[in-house]
Amino acid sequence: MTAVAGIDVGGTKCLGVLFDGYEIVKSVRRPTPHAKELVTTLVEIAKELGTYSTIGVGMPGLITPEGVVRASPNLKGATDFDLRSQLETRLNHRVTVENDATSATHAEWQVGAGRGSSDLWMVTLGTGIGGGLVIGGKLQRGSHGFAGEIGHMVVHPDGLSCPCGRRGCWERYASGSGLAAIAGGERGEEVIARAASGDAQATELLDVFGKWVAIGLANLTNITDPDVIVIGGGLATSADVIMPHIRNWFGQILYSPEHRAHPELRVAQLGESAGAIGAALLSTN
Amino acid sequence: MTAVAGIDVGGTKCLGVLFDGYEIVKSVRRPTPHAKELVTTLVEIAKELGTYSTIGVGMPGLITPEGVVRASPNLKGATDFDLRSQLETRLNHRVTVENDATSATHAEWQVGAGRGSSDLWMVTLGTGIGGGLVIGGKLQRGSHGFAGEIGHMVVHPDGLSCPCGRRGCWERYASGSGLAAIAGGERGEEVIARAASGDAQATELLDVFGKWVAIGLANLTNITDPDVIVIGGGLATSADVIMPHIRNWFGQILYSPEHRAHPELRVAQLGESAGAIGAALLSTN
Structure with a gap:
């Protein structure tokens, strides 16, 4: 498979990876900024990761199926914030946005301890x-x-x-x-x-x-x-x-x-x- | 549809119904006996209900997918008790056994408030x-x-x-x-x-x-x-x-x-x- 890209937004850092189905082939880290700067930081990480077929973001808090951040208690300023469509516009690429714990669950279930x-x-x-x-x-x-x-x-x-x-x-x-x-x-x-x-x-x-x-x-x-x-x-x-x-x-x-x-x-x-x-x-x- | 039969085993009474997909066409009640007599009581209810295409039992407690009652705290003597196979032998008919709350959930979801x-x-x-x-x-x-x-x-x-x-x-x-x-x-x-x-x-x-x-x-x-x-x-x-x-x-x-x-x-x-x-x-x- 072509590598797929994922970015996890944590309380203190954002971690981006390129994953080829078996292992991480590249990773990029940035400190987590204020919510106002988040889209810019994620776009930079995505560009630094290079070529991917699809890209997704794991984000803490209440995330709607449309990728809107309803509330993210540990990220200042992130309320009713349309992360997915902002990223899609900036990257000119389809982006999925999921809750970070849902994302981690999927990974451990598919390729980890579960x-x-x-x-x-x-x-x-x-x-x-x-x-x-x-x-x-x-x-x-x-x-x-x-x-x-x-x-x-x-x-x-x-x-x-x-x-x-x-x-x-x-x-x-x-x-x-x-x-x-x-x-x-x-x-x-x-x-x-x-x-x-x-x-x-x-x-x-x-x-x-x-x-x-x-x-x-x-x-x-x-x-x-x-x-x-x-x-x-x-x-x-x-x-x-x-x-x-x-x-x-x-x-x-x-x-x-x-x-x-x-x-x-x-x-x-x-x-x-x-x-x-x-x-x-x-x-x- | 031919009517289907269900029996709910409660803490004090057993209630059997014939259900035609829209309404209860017949019901039968008996006091809930000691676990030793439960199969006999359920067989009597089933016979009194008359003709049904399929029959199921709702039973309180931990019920395995095979219809074994692992534990039923409110029913004396009901521990590791193979209710399904005992009923099938006595009725000479396939029987399903589910947890009573699971059964009630299915009913409210399919034909009730849910x-x-x-x-x-x-x-x-x-x-x-x-x-x-x-x-x-x-x-x-x-x-x-x-x-x-x-x-x-x-x-x-x-x-x-x-x-x-x-x-x-x-x-x-x-x-x-x-x-x-x-x-x-x-x-x-x-x-x-x-x-x-x-x-x-x-x-x-x-x-x-x-x-x-x-x-x-x-x-x-x-x-x-x-x-x-x-x-x-x-x-x-x-x-x-x-x-x-x-x-x-x-x-x-x-x-x-x-x-x-x-x-x-x-x-x-x-x-x-x-x-x-x-x-x-x-x-x-």
């Missing part, structure tokens, strides 16, 4: 929590393209305030910032590093964190009954330290655990490139 | 909470047939104990027994009757209850992005009293409510017959 699954959740544990789902052998976006906003599943109605305006959203507890909150402000990376070196107090904090992650994973399992859950995002790079806690709690918290097949919890394989690869693969549809 | 939806949740608020989902225009059962166990979505990890062994399951708060718990033991029906006659304290209790219902509905919306949510079960018979509270909180609790189409909250139309009609319709597949 291969072979018919019913899958991809859960990205980063600063917040993103998600995407495959059900009945099909990537699902929901009726308005907004499925998978799992970070804002309320798991503690009187709990911590969330920037979204509610209380007790899952990502207040089970993301990187959630781990920091559990640790009283210490950075998540530091807690993980201390636990990795055998510190008992840090290990206890990770156990509390692992329980919060497991609560949400068990909820998703009760709701759609996946065979695989892929854990990705920044925290997945410390899978050896955090996954034992998550697995332990998940087995205990799952409803009716002795009467059902448990989904496999797998660690994502595509790392920070998942969103860009998925955006590239989805652009061929 | 007609025309591509992505739907059916939420039955009864003694507990059951659920079923349509996504991408297809009734979904999940990878092992266990999707829709939404009553055991944890929404308050330190909350009320659930018979399932966990704490803070949604149905501890947002079901008929949840309403009774919120009301300090008063029966849900009584609270609803008092609120209907204008009692302010009962109305406040229903508002607390409505918020708990809305929290779970908002979670389901964030997770799969439905266009319709059908509210059924025993509490839906008091929809005029409870739905205003649920709708009010749902609009407030939904993530990013100003940037997205909201799902329609609709009241179920098929009442207690939904499970039996759905079991009948699914038996034709």
